[in-house]
Amino acid sequence: MIWTPLHAKVHRTIRERHLFERNQRLLVAVSGGQDSLCLIKLLLDLQLKWGWHLGIAHCDHCWRPDSQANANHIEKLAKTWNILFYLETATQPLSNEAAARKWRYQALSTIAQANNYHYVVTGHTASDRAETLLYNLIRGTGADGLQALTWQRPLIADIMLVRPLLEITRTQTEQFCHDFHLPVWEDSTNQDLKYARNRIRQELLPYLQTNFNPKVESTLAQTAELLQAEVEYLEQATQNLREEAIRGDNKENPGFSVSLSSDSLPLRLNRRVLQTAPLALQRRVMRQVLQQILPDSPTFEHIEKLTALITAPNRSQTDPFPGGAIAQVQDNWICLKQL
Numbered sequence: 001m002i003w004t005p006l007h008a009k010v011h012r013t014i015r016e017r018h019l020f021e022r023n024q025r026l027l028v029a030v031s032g033g034q035d036s037l038c039l040i041k042l043l044l045d046l047q048l049k050w051g052w053h054l055g056i057a058h059c060d061h062c063w064r065p066d067s068q069a070n071a072n073h074i075e076k077l078a079k080t081w082n083i084l085f086y087l088e089t090a091t092q093p094l095s096n097e098a099a100a101r102k103w104r105y106q107a108l109s110t111i112a113q114a115n116n117y118h119y120v121v122t123g124h125t126a127s128d129r130a131e132t133l134l135y136n137l138i139r140g141t142g143a144d145g146l147q148a149l150t151w152q153r154p155l156i157a158d159i160m161l162v163r164p165l166l167e168i169t170r171t172q173t174e175q176f177c178h179d180f181h182l183p184v185w186e187d188s189t190n191q192d193l194k195y196a197r198n199r200i201r202q203e204l205l206p207y208l209q210t211n212f213n214p215k216v217e218s219t220l221a222q223t224a225e226l227l228q229a230e231v232e233y234l235e236q237a238t239q240n241l242r243e244e245a246i247r248g249d250n251k252e253n254p255g256f257s258v259s260l261s262s263d264s265l266p267l268r269l270n271r272r273v274l275q276t277a278p279l280a281l282q283r284r285v286m287r288q289v290l291q292q293i294l295p296d297s298p299t300f301e302h303i304e305k306l307t308a309l310i311t312a313p314n315r316s317q318t319d320p321f322p323g324g325a326i327a328q329v330q331d332n333w334i335c336l337k338q339l
Contacts, residue, residue, distance in 0.1 A: 022050050026121050037123075057085075059107050060088070126217055130220035131205065143230060287303050294325075
């Protein structure tokens with residue numbers, strides 16, 4: 001095996017970030033593109049040091065005329081490498097990128113759960129992290145959206161989604177595939193500018209590299225990394241504040257109790273507790289509450305409307321949120337209930 005700087009970097013990243021343990025079962029998502037082929041090659045080479053059991057999963061969206069040939073190509077590679085291969089094929093049209101992403105993660109979760117894999121591993125890179133930051137920033141988001149591609153997160157119970165290549169750029173994966181003569185399958189949809197992410201990749205990032213910062217991909221990826229640590233801290237502080245606000249002052253709230261993990265209404269939050277907190281935490285508390293009771297993700301306007309009640313006059317109330325819930329001020333309490 002040829003040991004390259006990229007092998008050393010990924011090996012060190014996995015060890016220092018505790019992404020995997022030794023002798024674990026890893027299901028690797030392989031599309032056939034340069035990033036996923038770079039990933040599976042690196043993990044295959046590192047397998048000697050870690051003792052992993054590797055499997056390859058391929059998700060066929062049926063978007064392209066060559067999608068079946070693409071799947072056959074990955075299956076042949078898996079046989080060449082003596083790795084188990086799993087194929088999931090879409091049975092209904094996937095209308096957009098978000099629907100495809102949701103279906104893909106559901107398919108990977110199902111394969112992993114059925115075959116006792118502990119981790120699902122994807123080839124997202126620093127370039128993807130930069131693109132995601134720009135995509136979410138343009139659409140409108142807070143710090144959470146800007147750090148959306150994290151190193152790992154729970155996919156379903158007992159299965160972790162892991163992204164070991166987040167410090168590696170697409171230029172580096174391309175060079176790695178070239179050096180090792182890996183048979184990259186070119187996805188024609190990656191050139192289709194009707195997709196917003198492709199426009200960011202093909203037009204916006206090159207413009208920023210040429211006119212502002214040649215290393216903009218790495219810089220944006222580092223920004224996402226910084227934000228990830230800050231978001232983790234803020235979310236924990238928010239959870240603590242929210243629990244305190246739900247408990248409130250027992251002297252003011254005799255006989256009232258609620259499960260801190262409850263997503264049912266009615267729900268009450270103590271304004272005196274929230275008033276002492278920074279605005280950033282107030283907003284996060286309200287977002288957490290709304291995430292539990294709204295049918296879809298809360299908007300900035302929803303969060304601001306609820307946050308305003310922290311200092312609003314007694315008996316103030318909101319207009320109905322989606323799904324019919326309203327919030328009212330009752331002395332020191334914000335009360336959420338269904339109409």
